[in-house]
Amino acid sequence: MPSPQQPPRAVFAMDPVHLPLLFPPPLMARLTRAADLDPALVVRDFTDPASAEAVAHAEVLITGWGCPRLGAGVLATAPRLRTVLHAAGSVRSLVGEALWERGITVSSAVTGNALPVAEYTLAMILLAGKDTFAHRERFRATHTYPSPAETAATGNVGRRIGVIGASRVGRRLLELLRPFDFSVLLHDPYVSPAEAAALGAEPLSLEDLLRHSDIVSLHAPDIPETYRMLDAARLALIQDGGVLINTSRGALVDPDALTDELVSGRLHAILDVTEPEPLPAGSPLYRLPNVFLTPHIAGSLGNELERLGRIVVEELERLVAGAPPAHEVRHSDLARVA
Numbered sequence: 001m002p003s004p005q006q007p008p009r010a011v012f013a014m015d016p017v018h019l020p021l022l023f024p025p026p027l028m029a030r031l032t033r034a035a036d037l038d039p040a041l042v043v044r045d046f047t048d049p050a051s052a053e054a055v056a057h058a059e060v061l062i063t064g065w066g067c068p069r070l071g072a073g074v075l076a077t078a079p080r081l082r083t084v085l086h087a088a089g090s091v092r093s094l095v096g097e098a099l100w101e102r103g104i105t106v107s108s109a110v111t112g113n114a115l116p117v118a119e120y121t122l123a124m125i126l127l128a129g130k131d132t133f134a135h136r137e138r139f140r141a142t143h144t145y146p147s148p149a150e151t152a153a154t155g156n157v158g159r160r161i162g163v164i165g166a167s168r169v170g171r172r173l174l175e176l177l178r179p180f181d182f183s184v185l186l187h188d189p190y191v192s193p194a195e196a197a198a199l200g201a202e203p204l205s206l207e208d209l210l211r212h213s214d215i216v217s218l219h220a221p222d223i224p225e226t227y228r229m230l231d232a233a234r235l236a237l238i239q240d241g242g243v244l245i246n247t248s249r250g251a252l253v254d255p256d257a258l259t260d261e262l263v264s265g266r267l268h269a270i271l272d273v274t275e276p277e278p279l280p281a282g283s284p285l286y287r288l289p290n291v292f293l294t295p296h297i298a299g300s301l302g303n304e305l306e307r308l309g310r311i312v313v314e315e316l317e318r319l320v321a322g323a324p325p326a327h328e329v330r331h332s333d334l335a336r337v338a
Contacts, residue, residue, distance in 0.1 A: 008059040010035035015066025016042040022087050022309035030313045034320050046074045064088050072098035087312045089113040091329050100331040107315045107325045109308040111168055113300050117247050118172035120298035121217055124270045128215055128243045129156035137289045157181050162213030165220035166191045174199045185209045210237040221337050222249035232257035243268045247298040250275030262291055272298040
């Protein structure tokens with residue numbers, strides 16, 4: 001990186017619609033103090049002449065949703081590029097082998113994106129424990145209050161919450177679950193029993209977690225080892241009336257097996273992600289009373305994007321000052337993170 005007396009040349013590369021929310025005026029002012037940056041130039045096409053000229057001199061790319069993949073062809077047009085600061089979550093679809101071979105530093109705001117996902121999940125766990133969605137449907141249909149018999153199994157005292165994956169989101173969720181009167185179970189093959197205990201959870205195999213949880217929440221990464229990890233046999237282990245929450249990726253669950261379970265009414269689901277995404281218009285999941293679908297909103301939205309922008313600004317200031325990045329993504333990380 002250049003010395004602090006020579007600000008690095010930086011270029012935005014993302015869908016420009018996100019820029020004002022990621023970098024409102026105070027954050028944009030900090031960016032332009034730290035780097036030689038044109039706030040009006042946002043690259044979406046690396047072959048565009050004006051964009052190509054800027055990228056050819058860029059030492060830092062500030063990327064986000066909508067940035068084209070940084071493959072070998074793009075990198076060939078960016079000989080001075082040394083750092084990629086990603087104002088979003090996963091970089092898996094953004095960076096290719098050529099980037100790692102060049103030794104370019106990659107940093108991601110994924111930790112900032114984990115917080116709203118964990119908050120969304122906590123909210124859904126609490127609502128599911130109160131059987132909120134079913135009560136809403138019945139109330140809309142009957143305009144009557146439930147009887148004590150109808151609410152006997154409702155409540156969050158001692159509810160068993162199974163967390164699959166001690167990812168950034170999973171760990172943040174475990175923190176948020178601590179104040180509540182839950183019994184928390186965890187499955188993650190990379191977490192030792194001692195670490196699980198420190199996280200406030202009981203470690204279990206995936207099969208045992210599914211058998212013993214009232215609510216199962218998915219937070220594992222989308223990698224080959226987790227593809228459709230919840231297949232028909234494993235979904236069948238969840239007790240009758242159990243709830244599955246998925247804010248990770250739809251690919252972690254066999255969609256046909258899940259649909260069969262939900263159509264039967266045996267399970268309930270809260271799905272912010274699906275496979276495919278979005279579901280086809282004729283999918284029964286849109287109409288089932290035991291399914292609560294949201295359009296991939298658990299991650300950062302609206303004013304939550306400013307948190308991601310702040311992480312990027314702080315990272316740029318850190319690098320310009322000669323300090324190591326706080327949120328570096330390493331090539332070796334991609335084998336086990338989203």
